[in-house]
Amino acid sequence: xxxxxxxxxxxxxxxxxxxxxxxxxxxxxxxxxxxxxxxxxxxxxxxxxxxxxxxxxxxxxx
Numbered sequence: 262x263x264x265x266x267x268x269x270x271x272x273x274x275x276x277x278x279x280x281x282x283x284x285x286x287x288x289x290x291x292x293x294x295x296x297x298x299x300x301x302x303x304x305x306x307x308x309x310x311x312x313x314x315x316x317x318x319x320x321x322x323x
Contacts, residue, residue: 265308279306 267286269279283299283306291297295312 263310265310267306267308269304276301279304282306283308 265286267279267282269276269282279301287297287299287308287310290308290310293312294310296310298309300307300309
């Protein structure tokens with residue numbers, strides 16, 4: 262299952278910043294995938310997705 266890791270910036274490790282970055286990273290992915298799972302950590306989030314073979318893998322975000 263492909264995964265994308267998203268990290269909050271060191272200056273602003275607030276959950277709002279992390280949620281915003283995850284939302285931006287998954288915009289098209291949510292509409293095109295059968296399943297999307299976001300697992301939040303303290304300052305990171307992992308986005309797991311699967312589904313249609315037409316979904317291109319997302320680049321790793323930092």
